[in-house]
Structures are given as C-alpha cells and as structure tokens.
Amino acid sequence: MSRTIIVSNRLPTKVHRTAEGLDFQPSEGGLATGLGSIYRSDNNVWVGWPGLFVDDPTEQHTVTERLRANSMAPVFLTEDEIRDYYEGFSNSTLWPTFHYFTQFATYNDEHWQAYVAVNEKFCAAVLALAGPEDTIWVQDYQLLLLPEMLRRARPQATIGFFLHIPFPSYELLRVLPWGADLVRGMLGADLIGFHTYGYMRHFLSAVSRMLGLSIQNGQIETPTRTVLVDAFPMGIDYQRYELAAASPVVEEHQRAYREALRDVRVVLSIDRLDYTKGIAQRLLAFEQLLLRHPEWREQVSLLMVVVPSRDQVAHYAALKEEIDELVGRINAQYRTISWNPIQYFYRSFPFDELVSLYRLADVALVTPIRDGMNLVAKEFIASKTHQRGVLILSERAGAAVELSDALLINPTNTNQLVEALNEALLMPEDEQITRMANMQDLVRQYDVFAWTRLFMDRLAHSKEKQHTMTTNELDAEATDQLLRDYEAATRRLLLLDYDGTLVGFHNNPQRAQPDQELLELLTMLAANPQNRVVIISGRDRTTLQRWLGHLHLDFIAEHGVWLRQAGQEWHLFQELRADWKQDLRPILELYVRRTAGSFIEEKDYSLVWHFRRADAELGAIRARDLITHLNFMTSNAELQVLEGNKVIEIKNAGINKGTAAARWLSMAQPDFVLALGDDRTDEDTFAALAPDAYTVKVGRAPRSLARYSVDDSGEVRKLLRRLI
Numbered sequence: 170m171s172r173t174i175i176v177s178n179r180l181p182t183k184v185h186r187t188a189e190g191l192d193f194q195p196s197e198g199g200l201a202t203g204l205g206s207i208y209r210s211d212n213n214v215w216v217g218w219p220g221l222f223v224d225d226p227t228e229q230h231t232v233t234e235r236l237r238a239n240s241m242a243p244v245f246l247t248e249d250e251i252r253d254y255y256e257g258f259s260n261s262t263l264w265p266t267f268h269y270f271t272q273f274a275t276y277n278d279e280h281w282q283a284y285v286a287v288n289e290k291f292c293a294a295v296l297a298l299a300g301p302e303d304t305i306w307v308q309d310y311q312l313l314l315l316p317e318m319l320r321r322a323r324p325q326a327t328i329g330f331f332l333h334i335p336f337p338s339y340e341l342l343r344v345l346p347w348g349a350d351l352v353r354g355m356l357g358a359d360l361i362g363f364h365t366y367g368y369m370r371h372f373l374s375a376v377s378r379m380l381g382l383s384i385q386n387g388q389i390e391t392p393t394r395t396v397l398v399d400a401f402p403m404g405i406d407y408q409r410y411e412l413a414a415a416s417p418v419v420e421e422h423q424r425a426y427r428e429a430l431r432d433v434r435v436v437l438s439i440d441r442l443d444y445t446k447g448i449a450q451r452l453l454a455f456e457q458l459l460l461r462h463p464e465w466r467e468q469v470s471l472l473m474v475v476v477p478s479r480d481q482v483a484h485y486a487a488l489k490e491e492i493d494e495l496v497g498r499i500n501a502q503y504r505t506i507s508w509n510p511i512q513y514f515y516r517s518f519p520f521d522e523l524v525s526l527y528r529l530a531d532v533a534l535v536t537p538i539r540d541g542m543n544l545v546a547k548e549f550i551a552s553k554t555h556q557r558g559v560l561i562l563s564e565r566a567g568a569a570v571e572l573s574d575a576l577l578i579n580p581t582n583t584n585q586l587v588e589a590l591n592e593a594l595l596m597p598e599d600e601q602i603t604r605m606a607n608m609q610d611l612v613r614q615y616d617v618f619a620w621t622r623l624f625m626d627r628l629a630h631s632k633e634k635q636h637t638m639t640t641n642e643l644d645a646e647a648t649d650q651l652l653r654d655y656e657a658a659t660r661r662l663l664l665l666d667y668d669g670t671l672v673g674f675h676n677n678p679q680r681a682q683p684d685q686e687l688l689e690l691l692t693m694l695a696a697n698p699q700n701r702v703v704i705i706s707g708r709d710r711t712t713l714q715r716w717l718g719h720l721h722l723d724f725i726a727e728h729g730v731w732l733r734q735a736g737q738e739w740h741l742f743q744e745l746r747a748d749w750k751q752d753l754r755p756i757l758e759l760y761v762r763r764t765a766g767s768f769i770e771e772k773d774y775s776l777v778w779h780f781r782r783a784d785a786e787l788g789a790i791r792a793r794d795l796i797t798h799l800n801f802m803t804s805n806a807e808l809q810v811l812e813g814n815k816v817i818e819i820k821n822a823g824i825n826k827g828t829a830a831a832r833w834l835s836m837a838q839p840d841f842v843l844a845l846g847d848d849r850t851d852e853d854t855f856a857a858l859a860p861d862a863y864t865v866k867v868g869r870a871p872r873s874l875a876r877y878s879v880d881d882s883g884e885v886r887k888l889l890r891r892l893i
C-alpha cells in the first residue's frame with residue numbers, strides 16, 4: 170500500500186536524556202503541532218531530527234526502535250551539523266532573510282556547505298525508506314534543496330513541498346548568494362505550497378526572474394516537468410481543542426488559575442522565543458496602556474508564555490535578555506502588593522494547561538512582525554467554546570488573511586496596538602460573540618485534515634496533468650526504433666533547429682556560437698552521403714553563414730525566408746517586400762525605450778524584439794501590449810507576428826519553417842525524417858511532416874505536435890552522436 174512520507178527538520182517528538190533514561194515529549198512550534206495530528210494514520214511515516222545528539226550506536230538503536238513504534242524515523246545529526254546547518258544556514262541565514270530581518274542574516278559558505286550536506290543526508294534517509302509508489306511530502310525552509318535531490322534519484326517520484334514561513338520578495342532573495350540554488354531545489358517537487366497567495370506570488374516572481382522559466386496560472390514549465398504552485402492556509406486539529414476545552418482537566422486548571430488571579434482580566438501572549446514574534450514591541454505597548462489608561466492598572470495582567478527556542482543563536486539569546494529586562498522594568502514600575510502587571514513564563518506548557526490559558530484569556534495578543542501563519546491565533550479561537558474573548562492579530566501574520574474578524578493591527582504601530590488593547594478590553598459581549606462565531610466557522614471548516622486532503626488532491630492532480638500533457642519521452646525503446654529506421658534508410662533528411670536545440674540559450678544571442686563539439690558532430694553527420702543535414706533556424710543568414718557556412722550543410726534561415734543548399738548560393742523563398750519595416754521599426758523602438766534591457770534585431774525580411782534581458786515580469790507585460798499593438802498595425806499588410814522564446818518577430822505572412830521544410834521534402838524525397846526543435850516556430854516544421862517522421866520537441870512544453878520529447882540540447886547531442 171502506498172504511504173505518505175512526511176519529512177521535516179524536527180520530528181513531532183523531542184527526545185531528552187534524563188537521569189532515568191530517555192524521555193519522549195511533543196515538540197513545540199506550528200509545524201509539529203499542526204501536522205502532529207495526521208501522520209499516524211494510514212501507515213504514514215515521519216522522517217526528521219529527534220532533537221538530541223546520539224553518537225552511541227546502541228542508543229541510536231533504542232531511539233530508532235522507540236520512534237518506529239510511533240511511525241517516526243530519526244535522522245541523527247551531529248553537533249557540528251546542528252551548529253552549521255540548523256543554527257547556521259537555516260536559522261541565521263534563511264529564517265531572518267525570509268522574515269525580512271536581513272540585518273540579522275549572515276552569509277557563510279561553511280554553513281551553506283553544511284546545509285547541502287544535511288539535505289543530502291535527509292535525501293539518503295528518505296530513499297532508504299520510500300518505495301516507488303509512496304508520496305514524499307517535504308516540509309519547510311530547512312530542506313529547500315531536498316525536493317531536487319530526491320527528483321534526481323527518483324525521476325518519477327511524487328513529491329510535494331510546503332513552506333511554513335513567508336516567502337520573501339525577490340529583492341530579499343536576490344541578496345542571498347545561493348538564492349537561485351534554493352529556488353531550483355524547491356522545483357524538484359510536483360506541487361509547491363505556501364500559506365498565502367502573497368508568498369506564492371513572491372515565489373513565482375523569483376522563479377521567473379532568477380531562472381527565466383515561463384509561468385501560467387501558477388504552473389511553472391521547467392525543462393523537464395510542469396510544477397504546480399498554490400496557496401494552502403494551514404489549519405489546526407480543531408476538534409482536539411474543542412474537546413479539550415470541555416474536558417474536566419482543563420476546567421480544573423482554569424478554575425485554579427482564576428482563583429489565583431482573582432478577578433483580574435487576562436491578556437494572553439504565547440510564542441516561541443523569536444524576534445519575528447514582536448514580543449518586545451508587545452511589552453512596550455502594554456506598558457503604554459498602563460501609562461495612558463491608568464484605569465486598567467490592577468485590573469489587567471499580561472500573561473506571557475515564551476517557549477525557549479534556538480537559544481544558541483546570538484540574536485535569540487539577546488532577545489531573551491531584552492525581554493527579561495523589559496518585564497523586570499515594567500513590573501518594578503507598576504506592580505502593587507496584590508497585582509503583577511506581567512506574569513512571565515519562560516518555558517513550555519503541556520497541552521491541557523495551554524488550552525486552559527486560551528479559555529481563561531479575555532484577549533489574545535498575537536502581534537508578530539512577520540509570521541508564516543501563526544497557529545496560536547487559531548488554537549485560541551478553537552478553545553473559546555463559550556465564544557467570549559477578543560483576538561488582536563498582526564496583519565503581517567499569514568493567519569490575518571483568513572481571520573478578518575480579529576482586531577487587525579500593524580505591530581510596529583504602538584499607538585494602534587495600545588488602542589486595540591483598550592478597545593478589546595471594552596468590547597461588548599455580543600460583538601465578541603459575533604466575531605468569534607465567524608472565525609470559529611472558518612477555523613473549524615478549514616482544519617488541518619481539510620488542509621492535508623486539499624494538498625494531497627492537488628498533488629495527485631499535478632501528477633496526472635504531467636502525464637496527460639507531455640509528449641512521450643524519447644526513451645530507450647523509442648531511441649532504438651529510431652536508430653533501426655535510420656540504419657535501414659538511404660535518403661535521410663535531418664532538420665535541425667539551432668538555438669535551444671543544438672545550443673542552449675544565451676543572454677546575448679551573438680554569444681551562442683557553435684562550440685568545437687557541435688562543429689565536429691555536424692561535420693560527421695554531414696559526411697555520410699546518405700544524410701542531408703539542414704539547419705532550420707530563425708537566425709539571419711549572415712550569422713549562420715559565418716558560424717556554419719564552411720560545413721557541408723543545407724540552410725533555412727530567417728524562418729524560411731532564405732534558403733541555401735550545400736555548395737550553392739543563398740536565394741529567397743520567393744519575392745518578398747521589406748518596405749513595411751520602416752513603418753514598424755519606430756513601434757519597436759518605442760518598446761525598447763519603455764523596456765530596459767530589450768533590443769531590436771533586424772534581419773533582411775523581418776524585425777525582432779528581444780526581451781530576454783529585460784525584467785521578466787515587465788517583459789511579459791510589454792510583450793502582450795506589443796502583440797496587440799502589432800496585430801492592429803499588421804492586419805491588412807500580409808505580415809505575421811510570431812511569438813518565440815522571449816522574442817516577438819514580425820515577418821511576411823505565409824512563410825515559415827514548415828513551408829520551407831516542405832520544399833526539402835519534395836526535393837529530397839527522403840525515406841527517413843528526423844526534425845528537432847524547441848519553440849513555437851518549430852511546430853510549423855513538425856506540422857509539415859508525415860506522421861511517421863521522427864519529430865522531437867526539446868524541453869517539455871504543455872502542448873507540442875512532436876511525437877517525442879527530450880530534455881535539453883545535451884540530450885540532443887547525445888542522440889546525434891548515436892547516429893554517427
């Protein structure tokens with residue numbers, strides 16, 4: 170039976186060494202608590218770090234066995250790995266960068282090396298466990314490279330990836346020396362999920378800007394696969410909180426707390442120790458409340474839980490000191506014999522006590538500076554079965570997108586925060602109930618089980634789509650058949666596109682000249698008297714002549730405008746006009762001025778606007794504009810507007826690679842045809858050929874007329890070499 174293998178840095182169970190032996194406790198943090206409810210079902214397994222160092226093989230064995238009984242498989246990490254991969258790259262480079270705290274980010278190559286190595290370690294652990302039918306679901310920023318590593322080892326695997334933290338604007342990502350590697354690593358997945366559309370948008374923008382891949386409706390076309398990207402706001406195990414809220418244990422805790430606090434109102438704050446959570450800002454706002462609204466003194470206490478986290482990282486240790494000091498100062502200033510303004514706990518609470526705190530609180534103050542989602546906000550809502558209580562929520566938490574009935578605030582606006590606190594404490598009960606009921610409906614419906622189902626459905630959909638959309642891969646079997654037919658034939662026609670097919674793309678098209686390997690390949694192919702080798706390209710004839718003219722090849726240049734058989738002169742396909750160029754050139758010039766980095770290429774009978782070097786998003790917008798503009802201008806002029814790979818070309822109507830290829834067919838009467846091409850204009854060639862021709866699309870486009878596809882120009886060369 171196929172299973173789901175969840176992979177994350179930390180397991181949902183933390184192992185500690187105590188005097189009595191090993192102790193197993195639930196992990197804190199949204200990822201572990203959120204997914205913790207689902208992994209045990211259906212034979213699933215969770216792979217991750219158990220939270221302690223175990224060198225001794227016997228002890229490793231004990232830990233492994235204990236975890237196995239609970240559907241977990243440990244990846245043991247060394248102290249050096251935790252220092253460089255976890256505290257280093259993950260939490261001193263990625264975490265601050267992705268949360269817009271670039272001033273805290275370090276760029277250390279050793280940390281990067283460790284990050285790569287540990288991702289490889291996870292890869293090996295997953296491969297040892299996963300069967301070919303299993304679904305692999307990789308979680309979070311510590312494992313951004315893992316999807317691609319798994320993909321290389323298992324090209325057919327079903328791989329999902331979910332990012333639990335924000336995905337930042339491209340402007341932040343580009344600061345990282347390894348930005349493009351990280352994005353490429355994620356693209357190994359079949360489905361990539363984010364909490365919000367905002368994060369998803371940033372990711373797509375990074376993909377198009379850094380890797381130049383084309384994107385439509387959240388679908389990324391990589392050279393080998395289509396990758397789906399979508400927003401899936403994570404939920405919680407609603408029922409677990411709702412049931413606990415009504416349980417006698419929780420009631421008993423709550424009663425005891427209430428008795429100790431007497432009738433003081435409670436503002437609750439719960440987070441891991443983290444500078445992204447806005448804990449210090451929250452304390453300052455509470456101080457301001459006491460200062461500006463003295464009527465709340467002795468009436469309200471801030472109950473603040475800070476769960477120890479990443480305290481080996483300098484900025485976390487510093488924050489701990491800052492909080493200690495602030496709490497000390499505020500308490501010293503305002504406390505009375507019978508009232509403590511801030512009840513501060515630096516430790517984690519067991520589940521039942523946490524739920525009791527949620528129920529006890531009049532106000533939950535959730536004010537992160539940045540937060541991927543924030544599950545505390547949702548847990549508070551689920552625990553409020555009596556529907557009394559107010560949520561104050563930062564608009565920069567992912568949860569704010571869904572929880573619009575909270576009092577939404579900007580966490581850096583202290584005045585707003587103070588007034589929201591005052592408003593919350595004064596809010597009439599009926600308004601509390603209305604808001605809470607609305608939010609409960611939503612959080613109940615979109616719980617963590619619905620979240621998982623949706624993600625898994627979309628993952629299956631992505632896989633299906635890949636299967637139905639791609640042309641058949643030119644696999645070993647098809648290649649063998651091709652070679653047999655090639656051998657058997659005596660009049661062979663090879664139609665070879667140049668850019669994107671024989672060579673890869675270059676930012677400057679003039680730099681894409683043939684290398685030695687290609688020249689040799691073409692020479693040898695053409696040396697066989699039974700072969701007729703045609704370069705069929707959109708390039709101008711001068712460039713083709715200069716680069717390849719000395720070889721015994723035929724040429725179709727400018728998408729069929731200029732033709733030349735080996736050893737003969739260039740001639741035109743037919744009489745053509747070029748006088749239209751002077752009317753249209755100014756339009757293209759206007760688009761060059763409006764689009765930095767774009768430029769015009771002029772051929773004898775065509776004009777081309779190139780936007781590969783322009784900003785990817787602007788380029789795409791301008792291209793749409795230009796096409797509309799040109800279609801209008803050329804409607805009566807017997808011209809056509811062609812879209813290629815980051816180019817728009819205007820040329821005479823009725824001439825294309827297909828019409829030119831047809832001429833070679835009637836001239837050569839071949840008994841074997843192989844055509845290779847990568848872009849829209851090569852589809853005309855494919856269309857002109859008989860069904861038994863070997864038509865091969867380079868790259869995996871959603872739709873192609875070709876019978877087969879190969880990944881890239883490297884594969885093309887491999888195939889050509891086998892023909893020799």
Ligand SMILES: O=P(O)(O)OC[C@H]1O[C@H](O[C@H]2O[C@H](CO)[C@@H](O)[C@H](O)[C@H]2O)[C@H](O)[C@@H](O)[C@@H]1O
Nearest residue numbers: 179198199200309333334403540541542543544
């Ligand atoms: O494993 P740690 O280093 O101790 O950190 C704990 C976890 O913190 C982060 O949680 C995030 O996931 C939540 C659920 O999606 C989300 O609500 C929250 O906004 C995120 O910060 C981190 O992403 C996890 O990998 C850590 O395990």
Ligand SMILES: O=c1ccn([C@@H]2O[C@H](COP(=O)(O)OP(=O)(O)O)[C@@H](O)[C@H]2O)c(=O)[nH]1
Nearest residue numbers: 197198199200202441476517518543544545
């Ligand atoms: O003493 C505590 C306090 C909090 N939490 C849990 O820690 C998680 C925090 O997740 P959140 O998404 O709010 O933020 P993260 O820590 O993941 O950034 C929530 O599920 C809390 O219930 C916990 O397990 N023990």
Ligand SMILES: [Mg+2]
Nearest residue numbers: 666668669847
């Ligand atoms: Mg091409």
